[in-house]
Amino acid sequence: MNFAESAEEKTIGSRMAKPHVLVIPYPVQGHVIPLMELSLSLVKHGIKVTFLNTKYNHERIISSFPEGSDIESQLCLVWIADSSESAEKTKKPVTTGEVLKHMPGKVEELIDCMNGSETEKINCVLADQSIGWALDIAEKKGIWRAAFCPAAAAQLVLGLIIPKLIENGIIDKNGTPLRKQTIQLSPTMPSISTENLAWLNVGNQTTQRHIFELMMRNIKSMQLPEWLLCNSNFDLEPFAFKEAPNIIPIGPLMTSNPSGNSAGNFWPQDLTIMKWLDQQSPSSVIYVAFGSFRTMSLTQFQELALGLELSNRPFVWVVQPDFTEGKNYEYPEGFEDRVGDRGRMVGWSPQRKILTHSSVACFISHCGWNSTMESVSNGVPILCWPHFADQFLNKSYVCDVWNVGMDLEQDRRGIITSSEIRNKIEQVLNDGDLKERSKLLKKKVLNGIRQGGSSSNNLDSFIKWIKTKN
Structure with missing residues (x-):
């Protein structure tokens, strides 16, 4: 044809x-x-x-x-x-x-x-x-x-x-x-x-x-x-x-x-995750997603996994095939057993539905504009991990202009460590002023x-x- x-x-x-x-x-x-x-x-x-x-x-x-x-x-x-x-x-x-x-x-x-x-x-x-x-x-x-x-x-x-x-x-x-x-x-x-x-x-x-x-x-x-x-x-x-x-x-x-599903997705969405979210406590879940282009080194991938494990909080992590550079992803040894049902790794998620769910506490994001808009429209604070194109400008909006999120900082090797991830999760979730600013921004956007x-x-x-x- x-x-x-x-x-x-x-x-x-x-x-x-x-x-x-x-x-x-x-x-x-x-x-x-x-x-x-x-x-x-x-x-x-x-x-x-x-x-x-x-x-x-x-x-x-x-x-x-x-x-x-x-x-x-x-x-x-x-x-x-x-x-x-x-x-x-x-x-x-x-x-x-x-x-x-x-x-x-x-x-x-x-x-x-x-x-x-x-x-x-x-x-x-x-x-x-x-x-x-x-x-x-x-x-x-x-x-x-x-x-x-x-x-x-x-x-x-x-x-x-x-x-x-x-x-x-x-x-x-x-x-x-x-x-x-x-x-x-x-x-x-x-x-x-x-x-x-x-x-x-x-x-x-x-x-x-x-x-x-x-x-x-x-x-x-x-x-x-x-x-x-x-x-x-x-x-x-x-x-x-x-x-x-x-x-x-x-x-x-x-x-x-x-x-309520987004139109135009390139991958089928795992809708079963919504039932799991229904079982979680309000404002307890860390949602992790990096858009459709992101890859990372195996070292960085494993640091992210360990950071989510160390947070001791429930999480949803969108992990696509070939997410790591040049090879399929490989979790740290014993990671999946240790996090058990507290951690859910999915291939592609109904992101908009997830961000509207009352159990979601924060979003670890690449700061693509669609993701940023979906997050601020739901009053969800953002931990920023930009990688591509305009994402660095969007991060500046989130952290410096709107003040509804924080930046994840790299070490001397260019790696965001597991301890940095764990610490920033705790900072965001314990920052009442940041949460309040997120709610006020949501109200303005929806108006x-x-x-x-x-x-x-x-x-x-x-x-x-x-x-x-x-």
């Missing part, structure tokens, strides 16, 4: 004159999930949505839908072919280089195919902000445009001022820092070291170069959309939104599924997404705008 066939088979049949939006995420899970949830919100308001993935991601999402899911009846899920025959055979995700070179042509062909039909014409392209080339294509085709940022507004602002960073001698034209220093756009915004700029923590040098190239291209592309939406909240980042008033907060986006709140009103305005484009 090629991309054109799959799109036609999926889209033929609807003859109602609804506004039709083509949604294009960057092809990784942390970007797919919030855009799929935004898409479900649009569908609830009578808007037709065609959601585009690469074939590799499309198949993973379909296979991971929980039993009884009705997402496929709500969204028109289509795919474009992966970059090459070898990619199809090896079942690997597309690389950043392929996002730059392969995807644009395939997306343009898909748009031409759909717009060749009177019944399937696209009224609006809603594209991930990190792939501005999709907005360039929409502009060329005369299609209305909207961009969506799944990260913090502060991260988007930082990306848009890259030319100023070059001009001021902070980085060179390739994005390399000219010296180590801290960047802070205003005293009330998060700070970040030049060592931790998003494009410098995304894999090897080739990947870093491609990400920086994407970000440079996006600076011009961000002038094209009529709407620049962000999965954030004005009360979380007031000064970022004042710095860039064209960025419109509509988050944190919560699931539109009656089941924003309730009917009449700032994020809710912004989303309503965007939906009304789409309906005028039919």
Whole structure:
């Protein structure tokens, strides 16, 4: 099956004159999930949505839908072919280089195919902000445009001022820092070291170069959309939104599924963990999860295991296959017997449901923006362990701006030791002021997404705008 066939088979049949939006995420899970949830919100308001993935991601999402899911009846899920025959055979995700070179042509062909039909014409392209080339294509085709940022507004602002960073001698034209220093756009915004700029923590040098190239291209592309939406909240980042008033907060986006499950997961979720949580005491469980990209050395993996054991508290630890570098994970000898039923290791979790559960006391997190939003929306304090891209900026928000979490610090070897993990767990759980700040922040965030709140009103305005484009 090629991309054109799959799109036609999926889209033929609807003859109602609804506004039709083509949604294009960057092809990784942390970007797919919030855009799929935004898409479900649009569908609830009578808007037709065609959601585009690469074939590799499309198949993973379909296979991971929980039993009884009705997402496929709500969204028109289509795919474009992966970059090459070898990619199809090896079942690997597309690389950043392929996002730059392969995807644009395939997306343009898909748009031409759909717009060749009177019944399937696209009224609006809603594209991930990190792939501005999709907005360039929409502009060329005369299609209305909207961009969506799944990260913090502060991260988007930082990306848009890259030319100023070059001009001021902070980085060179390739994005390399000219010296180590801290960047802070205003005293009330998060700070970040030049060592931790998003494009410098995304894999090897080739990947870093491609990400920086994407970000440079996006600076011009961000002038094209009529709407620049962000999965954030004005009360979380007031000064970022004042710095860039064209960025419109509509988050944190919560699931539109009656089941409460997140949409767009790449792995099946272990729902049995919820019964175990029901048996735990209130505010007693440590939840540990590092997103879909994290790997760590075997030494670090075992230190984490020992730290959770030393905490003497119940815990849920999300451990995916190949979580350790170059080999399958290996727990310390006797670890599983010693922790017994107090510790639950799962392959992939219903994270949003877990963080809403009354038994959860804190979250040891990589500080991905989706995870951060889910945690602050539930008043759960965070122990920060960033690793990738924008996670260092998010950590600064958690620890320095909102003050709802603590940083886990490495030793001289670059290892976060078991004693550091145990001690920080105790500090967080015994810090009444931190818990109170977490509750107050939760209240502010939820007020924003309730009917009449700032994020809710912004989303309503965007939906009304789409309906005028039919």
